[in-house]
Amino acid sequence: MQLLTDTLLSGLVYGMLLFMLASGLTLIFSMMGVLNFAHASIYMLGAYFAFTISHYIGFWAALVLAPLACGLIGAAIEVWGLRRCHANGHIAELLFTFGLVFIFQRAVMMVWGTLAVPYQVPASLNFPLFQLYGQNFPAYRAFMLLVTALMLLSIWLLLKKTRIGLIIQAALTHPDMVSALGHDVPRVFTIVFAGGCLLAGLAGVIGGNYFSTDSGMADAMGPIVFVVVVFGGLGSLAGCFVASIFMGMVQTAAVMVNGSIASLFAPFGIALGGDSLLGEILTIPLARVSPLLPYVLMVLILFFRPRGLMGARDA
Amino acid sequence: MTAAVPRPRPTAMRAATRNRPIRAVAPWIAMLLIALVLPWLFRDYTTGRDNGFMTAMFGQMGMMIVFALSYNMLMGEAGLLSFCHAVFFGFGGYCVAHLLNAVPVVVPLELLPLAGGVCGLGLSAVFGGMATKQRTTAFAMITFGIGELAVTAAIMFQHFFGGESGITTDRQNAASLFGVNYAHGLAVYYLIVAWTLIAALGMFYLRGTPLGRMANACRDNYERAQFVGYDPRMVRFIQFALSGLFAGIGGGLYSIAYEIVTYDAVNAPLSGNALLMAFIGGVGSFGGPVIGAILITALQSGLSLMSNSWLVYVGLLFIVMVTVAPTGIAGILRAHGPIVRAGRLGTLAIPYLRMAVPGLIVLTGLVFLVEMLSFATIGAAEGKTFSLFGFAPNVYAPMPWIVALAGFAAGIVWLRLEGQRFFAVWDDLMTGLAAAAPR
Amino acid sequence: MVGVTDNPPESADDRGEETMHFRKISAALCFALVGLFASAQRAPAASDTIKIGYIDPFSGPFAQSGDQFLQVLHFIVDDINTRMPPLGKKFEIVTFDDKLQPSEALIALKRVTDQAIPFVMQCVGSNVGTALIEGVSKNNERNPDHRVIYLNCGALATELTNAPLCNFWQFRFTGSVEQRAYARIKSLPADVKKVYLINQDYVFGHSIEHDTKKFLQQLRPDIEIVGDEYVPLGQVKDFSPYITKIKNTGAQSIVTGNYGPDLNLLMKAASDSGLPIRFDTYLAYLTSAVTAIGPMGADRMTVVMEYNENLPVELNIPAAEKLDLAFRKDHKFDFVAQPWVVMFEMLSRAITQAGSVDVLKIAQNLEGMQQQDLLGKTETMRKADHQLILPYYEGLLTKDVKYDTEGTGLGFKTIFTVPSEDEELATTCAMKRPS
Structure with a gap:
């Protein structure tokens, strides 16, 4: 029971952070069709910005300023970059973001050095909030949950209650129709791209100090966010949310299982294994293959349901 | 896709x-x-x-x-x-x-x-x-x-x-x-x-x-x-x-x-x-x-x-390529095909040269900026000395930065102007060729 | 990403035109290639220095390792060049970027042999290490006129100095996983009775786990392994479920070979949950680990290391302390690479003894060579497997030290020493020596 609660809680925190990254990506991906490989780089930038800002002004200023800076960078990328190669097709856009990944990676090293930066959880949030089964629950995790929940609420309000939100929603499922109706679709694109980058930056601010802030953090986060977006389905923020939480839970829960394929057969007196590739596959514990699970799940869902979990249209 | x-x-x-x-x-x-x-x-x-x-x-x-x-x-x-x-x-x-x-x-x-x-x-x-x-x-x-x-x-x-x-x-x-x-x-x-x-x-x-x-x-x-x-x-x-x-x-x-x-x-x-x-x-x-x-x-x-x-540089190359030349290098060469066959490649020589000058300035400015920044944060501590194309500016003084940045920015503006001129010539040439082509 | 374009399908005429352009393209390429690489034909420089080709990642996500090691190596080489120059010449480090890829490392090795550089040095990654052992040995067999010595300064896998991989042309100037495991287990305090092993799920982690278990059985049969676990490399963001699991087993210590985020996050989860457990680690001395771990590791994290900046204070060796101070002056991280000093001292002596840069003679001189290290201890390059036999020190992260690490206010205090005699572990190596 204790293990279960703990797993669920960690899964929830991680899943919410994933959602913060994936929600922006899913909006960009669904509306503009751009597989934005640089999204995780923006997450990294957010963490580095937050490190510098919190060094000079303070964490709370960083919480506001760093995401804004990321949003501005996003807007600049969209206006001066992506928009120009939009006419050249989606693969051109994808390669554009590929190029950005290379540049951001080295730029971060050139500005902040090659070592990891000491970006720490602020002292005001660094205390145990309450005890659960004799184990502390750190306040910062509660804070992460709070920020992500607030973000979820504000996105929901923005999409449901504002005019631009309505247009974005419409553009998610019927981008051509929206533009046919005379809306300024490029402006909507810019807003969505900037907004997505802002969220990624925010994720960097609150995730960078909880995890670690180094030049490899984008590479570690990038692939899994893609999986979440595709798994959840294009054009569906709800699907993205469910997928984020699900993937967060799956990844944390799988490490708790020690069984392997061979152990499934053990009760029947069948001993599998042996010193071969097959034996290795059969006896490897599930906990060890947990990093594979998201990809397996993604391949499976795409194979049977190409639109993803709750996708509005085929991928 | x-x-x-x-x-x-x-x-x-x-x-x-x-x-x-x-x-x-x-x-x-x-x-x-x-x-x-x-x-x-x-x-x-x-x-x-x-x-x-x-x-x-x-x-x-x-x-x-x-x-x-x-x-x-x-x-x-x-x-x-x-x-x-x-x-x-x-x-x-x-x-x-x-x-x-x-x-x-x-x-x-x-x-x-x-x-x-x-x-x-x-x-x-x-x-x-x-x-x-x-x-x-x-x-x-x-x-x-x-x-x-x-x-x-x-x-x-x-x-x-x-x-x-x-x-x-x-x-x-x-x-x-x-x-x-x-x-x-x-x-x-x-x-x-x-x-x-x-x-x-x-x-x-x-x-x-x-x-x-x-x-x-x-x-x-x-x-x-x-x-x-x-x-x-x-x-x-x-x-x-x-x-x-x-x-x-x-x-x-x-x-x-x-x-x-x-x-x-x-x-x-x-x-x-x-x-x-x-x-x-x-x-x-x-x-x-x-x-x-x-x-x-x-x-x-x-x-x-x-x-x-x-x-x-590789990242920048990709960005430039996908923005200005989505058909790739082969595509650029192909696009010159009709011009070469019509024997009009010479017309493009001057516009190309005119683009090359600001292009080189932009490139040099950029290379200096990147290498100076890279040297200041990483290279210096590795015990290297800084020298590029025979120049060895002091990366801790403001002047080399200002020069490189100014060259880079001015070069871009100039390159854009030359680019417009180039495409004017290009379009002219293509219309001319299309008109001359046997139907 | 949908977008069915209505470009006209390629017609038969297309092909004809294409072939023609193909020809132009190839002509253009020919010129471009010759132009691009004409510069590669450089005359070899006059050899007033002894060059060492240093192959490690200097770009991409792993650039930080190459960058840091290069800073340390430059520092050491400057010191050696003034203190004991080989044949009165200076060592010069020439860097080659392998991007942590074996194939790139082998291309770089070709460049090293082209320029007739007699030494190649590499410190990051056992995958590249394996490739270089094989590459160097094949090169030396196939091009006996341009032989190269491989100075291994950081590929740790035990296999590299054991059969069948071990090789006459490789010299490892750092402790193997096995030597580290011996020191790790030997230095566990007597009151630790229950340990939990956590390692990364790849060759290095497996190797650490294997050797840890081997020496636990040999040296400390009283210790019970209450759990052992492989964690996916760099994938886990939140270790608190692991901590819950560990807590339930009643383990007193986590013995781990993790490094980077996998170590920092594990520690963070333990510290956040308030679990009072020891961390007996292998690699927590690597740069930026202490920065990330900070106060949460104080007085409960130990690490087995080859050197730390407080050792000269504790053993009262002012010369070494002076060297450390010189390093601290303009580096943001600690000086821990003491074996590399030994490496250059041995190399310098071997070259001087050989009288010229004769690679075979130098290799033969290095075999079995003994050298006093910075702390006055004798280190040996064992002839049987070309593994440096060196002492290990267990450091405890604490406030109570003269020199702190990375400006954190915390540093390593030596609490246990494993003398080099104990580190002479059996080897299965049976190397072929050139006659």
Whole structure:
């Protein structure tokens, strides 16, 4: 029971952070069709910005300023970059973001050095909030949950209650129709791209100090966010949310299982294994293959349901 | 996820080059001759030693040509965006390494790349069966998942993949069909050239077969291809499997050349490289990926010797290329075709030169900015001294920064002006040519 | 990403035009290639220095390792060049970027042999290490005129100095995983009775786990392994479920070979949950680990290391302390690479003894060579497997030290020493020596 609660809680925190990254990506991906490989780089930038800002002004200023800076960078990328190669097709856009990944990676090293930066959880949030089964629950995790929940609420309000939100929603499922109706679709694109980058930056601010802030953090986060977006389905923020939480839970829960394929057969007196590739596959514990699970799940869902979990249209 | 590659419309002038077999064969022979003499250009005749680095790099280019061409069978020919192409390359490599380690080796060394190809084919048939059920984004993301699965498996499973240290081997375990001693890089280089030629010819041939044509049709108009009576899924599947065959041949060459295969050979960056090579070179023509493979390999092995920030330049190159030249280098060259045939290339010489001046200024400013920044934070502590193109400015003084930044910014403004002028001349020329063309 | 384009299908004429352009393209390429690489034909420079080709990642995500090691190596080489120059010449480090890829490392090795550089040095990654052992040995066999010695300064896998990989041309100037495991287990305090093993799920982690278990059985049969676990490399963001699991087993210590985020996050989860457990680590001395771990590791994290900046204070060796102070002056991280000093001292002596840069003679001189290290202890390059036999020190992260690490206010205090005699572990190596 204790293990279960703990797993669920960690899964929830991680899943919410994933959602913060994936929600922006899913909006960009669904509306503009751009597989934005640089999204995780923006997450990294957010963490580095937050490190510098919190060094000079303070964490709370960083919480506001760093995401804004990321949003501005996003807007600049969209206006001066992506928009120009939009006419050249989606693969051109994808390669554009590929190029950005290379540049951001080295730029971060050139500005902040090659070592990891000491970006720490602020002292005001660094205390145990309450005890659960004799184990502390750190306040910062509660804070992460709070920020992500607030973000979820504000996105929901923005999409449901504002005019631009309505247009974005419409553009998610019927981008051509929206533009046919005379809306300024490029402006909507810019807003969505900037907004997505802002969220990624925010994720960097609150995730960078909880995890670690180094030049490899984008590479570690990038692939899994893609999986979440595709798994959840294009054009569906709800699907993205469910997928984020699900993937967060799956990844944390799988490490708790020690069984392997061979152990499934053990009760029947069948001993599998042996010193071969097959034996290795059969006896490897599930906990060890947990990093594979998201990809397996993604391949499976795409194979049977190409639109993803709750996708509005085929991928 | 269709590869939306603009193609120039056929014009009547093309007929002029038809039915001339010599012309069709000429580029192949030219490339082959270049490939044959290349290592001798870099040989040090005073010591009688080959330039091992250059020979190794040209060999690497050969493998990458096979790899990029096989990738273009998917992207250019069938409009499929794949993120797992390196899996077949690497798997071919692992197979060849294992074959070489199973002493006595039954297959002669010259035929081993083919064995790698068969392995690649087998694996791509399995994965292709899964992935080609879908197309566009779903296809791309399935291949993305397969790629990540393969890498994780390669690190995790010791028996076949050897984990982090990979599988090492010795190419001299295998006998040679022709009694060649493959101890030295040069012999291996010629083996790579031979196989690159064979694989390239094979892929060129496949383009013209009904299969290649149907792959084009499915790329360009999926529904119509279905109506014609073909099963697009089958076409995709066969195309995917065959591209795995050629990638496997490339992997086999890799295994023979380096005598080690590690998970890097199946890793995502290599898959990404395939995409970059094909796209930068130009997916619209057969020669495009060849150019891309040569260029990217040269950047990776050559530019990285000069600057540790080489990835920044590579990233910028991609950004500039996809923004201004989405048809790739081959596309740019193709666009000049009508002008060359009309003998009007001279008209463009002055505008090109005028663009080159600000272009060089921008480039120099940029290189200085990147290298100075890189030196100030990283290089200085490594005990290096800063010097670039014979200049050694003090990177801690403001002046070099101001000059570099000003040059960069002014150069961009100037380049834009010249660019506008260039395109005015270009459009003029094209309209003139179109008007003059026989209808 | 959908977008069926309605480009006209390629017509038969297309092919004709294409072939023609193909020809132009190839002509253009020919010129470009010759132009691009004409510069590669450089005359070899006059050899007033002894060059060492240093192959490690300097670009991409792993650039930080190459960058840091290069800073340390430059520092050491400057010191050696003034203190004991080989044949009166200076060492010069020439860097080659391998991007942590074996194939790139082998291409770089070709460049090293082209330039007739007699030594190649590499510190990051056992995958590249394996490739270089094989590459160097094949090169030396196939090109006896241009032989190279491989100085291994950081590829740790035990296999590299054991059969069948071990090789006459490789010299490892750092402790193997096995030597570290011996020191790790030997230095566990007597009151630790229950340990939990956590390692990364790849060759290095497996190797650590294997050797840890081996020496636990041999040296400390009283210790119970209450759990052992592989964690996926760099994938786990939140280790708190692991901590819950560990807590339930009642383990007193986590013995781990993790490094980077996998170590920092594990520690963070333990510290956040308030679990009072020891951390007996292998690699927590690597740069930026202490920065990330900070106060949460204080007085409960130990690490086995080859050197730390407080050792000269504790053993009262002012010369070494002076060297450390010189390093601290302009580096943001600690000086821990003491064996590399030994490496250059041995190399310098071997070259001087050989009288010229004769690679075979130098290799033969290095075999079995003994050298006093910075702390006055004798280190040996064992002839049987070319593994440096060196002492190990267990450091405890604490406030109570003279020199702190990375400006954190915390540093390593030596609490246990494993003398080099104990580190002479059996080897299966049976190397072929050139006659």
